[in-house]
Amino acid sequence: MKKREQTIILKKQPKIIGFYSIVGPKEGEGNFGPYFDYVMKNDCFGEDTFEKAERKMLETALTGVIQKAKLSPKDIDVMIAGDLLNQIISSSYAARAFEFPFIGVYGACSTMAESMAVASVLIDGGYCENIVCCTGSHFSTAERQYRFPLELGNQRPPTSQWTVTGAGSCILSLKGEGPRITSVTFGRVVDWGVNDVNDMGAAMAPAAKDTMLNHFKNTKTKPEDYDLIVTGDLGKLGSEILIDLMDEEGFTLGVNYCDCGQMYFKREQETLCGGSGAGCCATVFNSYIMKKFKDGQYKKILFMPTGALLSTTSSQQGDTVPGVCHAIVIEA
Amino acid sequence: MKKREQTIILKKQPKIIGFYSIVGPKEGEGNFGPYFDYVMKNDCFGEDTFEKAERKMLETALTGVIQKAKLSPKDIDVMIAGDLLNQIISSSYAARAFEFPFIGVYGACSTMAESMAVASVLIDGGYCENIVCCTGSHFSTAERQYRFPLELGNQRPPTSQWTVTGAGSCILSLKGEGPRITSVTFGRVVDWGVNDVNDMGAAMAPAAKDTMLNHFKNTKTKPEDYDLIVTGDLGKLGSEILIDLMDEEGFTLGVNYCDCGQMYFKREQETLCGGSGAGCCATVFNSYIMKKFKDGQYKKILFMPTGALLSTTSSQQGDTVPGVCHAIVIEA
Numbered sequence: 082m083k084k085r086e087q088t089i090i091l092k093k094q095p096k097i098i099g100f101y102s103i104v105g106p107k108e109g110e111g112n113f114g115p116y117f118d119y120v121m122k123n124d125c126f127g128e129d130t131f132e133k134a135e136r137k138m139l140e141t142a143l144t145g146v147i148q149k150a151k152l153s154p155k156d157i158d159v160m161i162a163g164d165l166l167n168q169i170i171s172s173s174y175a176a177r178a179f180e181f182p183f184i185g186v187y188g189a190c191s192t193m194a195e196s197m198a199v200a201s202v203l204i205d206g207g208y209c210e211n212i213v214c215c216t217g218s219h220f221s222t223a224e225r226q227y228r229f230p231l232e233l234g235n236q237r238p239p240t241s242q243w244t245v246t247g248a249g250s251c252i253l254s255l256k257g258e259g260p261r262i263t264s265v266t267f268g269r270v271v272d273w274g275v276n277d278v279n280d281m282g283a284a285m286a287p288a289a290k291d292t293m294l295n296h297f298k299n300t301k302t303k304p305e306d307y308d309l310i311v312t313g314d315l316g317k318l319g320s321e322i323l324i325d326l327m328d329e330e331g332f333t334l335g336v337n338y339c340d341c342g343q344m345y346f347k348r349e350q351e352t353l354c355g356g357s358g359a360g361c362c363a364t365v366f367n368s369y370i371m372k373k374f375k376d377g378q379y380k381k382i383l384f385m386p387t388g389a390l391l392s393t394t395s396s397q398q399g400d401t402v403p404g405v406c407h408a409i410v411i412e413a
Numbered sequence: 414m415k416k417r418e419q420t421i422i423l424k425k426q427p428k429i430i431g432f433y434s435i436v437g438p439k440e441g442e443g444n445f446g447p448y449f450d451y452v453m454k455n456d457c458f459g460e461d462t463f464e465k466a467e468r469k470m471l472e473t474a475l476t477g478v479i480q481k482a483k484l485s486p487k488d489i490d491v492m493i494a495g496d497l498l499n500q501i502i503s504s505s506y507a508a509r510a511f512e513f514p515f516i517g518v519y520g521a522c523s524t525m526a527e528s529m530a531v532a533s534v535l536i537d538g539g540y541c542e543n544i545v546c547c548t549g550s551h552f553s554t555a556e557r558q559y560r561f562p563l564e565l566g567n568q569r570p571p572t573s574q575w576t577v578t579g580a581g582s583c584i585l586s587l588k589g590e591g592p593r594i595t596s597v598t599f600g601r602v603v604d605w606g607v608n609d610v611n612d613m614g615a616a617m618a619p620a621a622k623d624t625m626l627n628h629f630k631n632t633k634t635k636p637e638d639y640d641l642i643v644t645g646d647l648g649k650l651g652s653e654i655l656i657d658l659m660d661e662e663g664f665t666l667g668v669n670y671c672d673c674g675q676m677y678f679k680r681e682q683e684t685l686c687g688g689s690g691a692g693c694c695a696t697v698f699n700s701y702i703m704k705k706f707k708d709g710q711y712k713k714i715l716f717m718p719t720g721a722l723l724s725t726t727s728s729q730q731g732d733t734v735p736g737v738c739h740a741i742v743i744e745a
C-alpha cells in the first residue's frame with residue numbers, strides 16, 4: 082500500500098505571466114496601497130449593490146490581467162475562480178461576462194492558492210496553455226452574508242478580522258516570462274474544535290501547520306530555504322498561534338515569515354486582528370509579492386493561503402470551524 | 414493567436430474503479446430504485462438536522478466507495494467534492510471526517526462532472542494515483558436554503574423540479590478495472606436571460622447546447638457515435654428545449670439521448686418536471702449508468718451534467734440565471 086504524498090512536484094513549472102489587483106479605498110490606504118493596480122474611489126464602484134460591486138471588481142481584475150499579460154480573452158483556455166458569496170456568484174457572473182470555460186472552486190480565503198494549484202497541474206500536464214485565476218471579497222457583502230447588516234453597527238470583538246474589499250488575478254502559462262510555480266500541496270481539512278466565528282485565525286492555524294509540516298517533509302526543506310513564507314489571513318492572533326505550533330514541531334518561523342492579513346492594514350485603521358477574506362492574500366500576492374519577484378528581491382517563496390470552511394448554517398447548528406491551507410512554491 | 418480548444422483528450426485515460434450511491438426513500442421508490450447501493454429509511458438519517466443528514470450521506474458515500482474499490486482511506490490522494498449548500502459545507506465537513514487533501518469545487522448540479530473532469534486531469538498527468546469524487550444534495554436543505562421552509566407548504570409551479578436527496582461517489586485511478594474517461598470538456602457560462610428561478614431546465618439548456626456543440630466539433634463526433642448521451646437535470650422541459658436547440662444546429666438527439674432529472678421519478682410521484690440537484694445525476698451515474706457499463710450494455714457514453722449558477726441573492730437583485738455544463742466521455 083502506497084503512502085500518501087500530498088506535495089506535487091511540477092515538471093514544466095508554469096509561469097505567472099501576469100498579475101492584477103484592485104481594492105477599495107480603505108485597502109488603498111493600507112500598507113500595500115502603493116502596490117495595487119487600481120484603488121476604487123468608494124466601495125460601491127458605480128453599482129447599486131455591494132454584491133454587484135464585488136462582481137465588477139472580479140471583472141475588472143480579469144480584464145486588467147489579460148491586458149497586462151498582452152493577451153486577448155480568446156487566449157484564455159480556462160478560468161478558475163471562486164469567492165466567499167453563496168454559490169460563488171461573483172465568480173460565475175464574472176465568467177459569464179467573458180464566456181470563459183469555467184472551473185468554479187471554493188476554499189474560502191484559501192481560494193487563490195486552490196485555483197493556482199489546480200491551474201498549475203492543468204498547464205504542467207499540457208492540458209491548457211493559458212489559465213486565469215481570480216478571486217476576491219468585499220467587506221460589505223461578507224458582513225451582510227456572514228455576520229450582521231452594517232446598519233446595525235454591531236461591535237467587533239478583539240479577535241475579529243476585517244474582510245478585504247478587493248480582487249486579485251493572475252495568468253499561468255508555459256509561454257512568456259515570470260516566476261515559476263515549482264510545487265503545490267493540497268491541504269487537508271483540519272478542525273481543532275474552535276467554535277468562535279469571530280476568531281478565524283485560531284481556527285485556521287492548525288490547518289496551516291498541517292500543510293506546512295507536510296510540505297517541509299515532502300520537499301525536504303526548512304523555513305530558512307525560503308525568502309518568504311507567507312500565510313493567507315491568519316491575522317495577528319492566528320499567525321502567532323502558527324509560530325507557536327511550528328515551534329513545538331521544531332521549526333522556527335523567523336523574520337522571513339509573515340501573514341497577509343496581519344500586514345494588510347495600518348494600526349490606526351483599527352481592523353483589530355488584521356485583514357481577511359479571499360481578496361486579502363489575492364491582492365497582496367498579485368501586487369506586492371509579484372513586484373518583489375520582478376525586482377529580484379525574492380528568489381523562492383512559500384505561499385500558503387488559509388481558509389475557514391464554515392457557513393452561517395453550520396455555526397447555527399453548533400458545528401466547529403474546520404480550516405484548510407493549500408501551499409504553493411514560487412521561484413524566480 | 415491560437416484558437417481556444419475546450420476539449421481535453423486524455424492520454425492515459427483514468428478508469429472509474431469504484432462507484433457508490435445513497436438516496437432517500439422517495440428516490441428509492443423512483444425509476445432507479447433497484448440500482449442504488451443504499452436507500453435511507455427516512456430523510457433525517459438519524460441526525461437532528463437535514464443539513465447533518467446531507468453531510469452523513471456524503472460520508473457514507475465516501476466510506477462506501479472506498480470499500481467497494483477495496484482501498485483504504487490512506488490510498489486516496491485527493492478528494493474533489495462540492496454541493497449545493499452555502500460554502501459547500503457538506504463536502505468540507507465530510508472531507509474533515511477523513512482528513513483527505515481536499516479540493517472544493519462548485520458547479521451547482523454539474524458538480525459531479527466538474528469534480529470528475531478535474532480528477533481525470535490530475536490522474537492522467539501522473540500527479541495523483543487515486544482520487545475520490547463526491548457530491549450530493551438533499552431536498553429539505555435545498556428547499557430551506559433556496560426556496561421556502563417546508564413548513565410553509567408553498568405550491569410548486571409546473572416547471573419546477575424536485576431536488577434529489579442522495580449522494581454519489583466514484584474513485585478514479587490508472588490501476589484497477591473499470592470504464593475509462595477518454596475526454597473532458599469544461600463548459601462556458603451561458604446566460605440567455607431566464608429569470609424564473611422555478612424553471613432551471615430552461616436556464617441550463619443553452620449551456621448544455623453550447624458544451625455539446627463544442628464537444629461534437631472538437632472530437633469530430635455526432636450523437637449516433639454514443640450509446641448514451643445523458644444530461645444532468647434539465648428535467649422534462651429543459652431536455653425538450655435542448656432537443657429543439659440541437660435540432661436547429663443540425664444534430665438530432667434520438668433515442669440514445671436522455672436526462673437524469675427527467676427519468677428519475679415515476680409519474681405518480683408528482684415531481685412535475687423531474688429530479689434536480691447535485692445528487693440527481695451523481696446517483697444515477699454512480700448506480701444505473703455504471704452498472705450498465707459493467708454489464709457490457711454501454712461501450713461509449715457522453716455524460717453532461719448541467720448547473721444553474723444562481724444564488725438567492727442574485728435572484729433578489731434581479732439577475733438572470735447563468736448555466737454551465739461540463740462534458741465527459743466514458744468508454745468501456
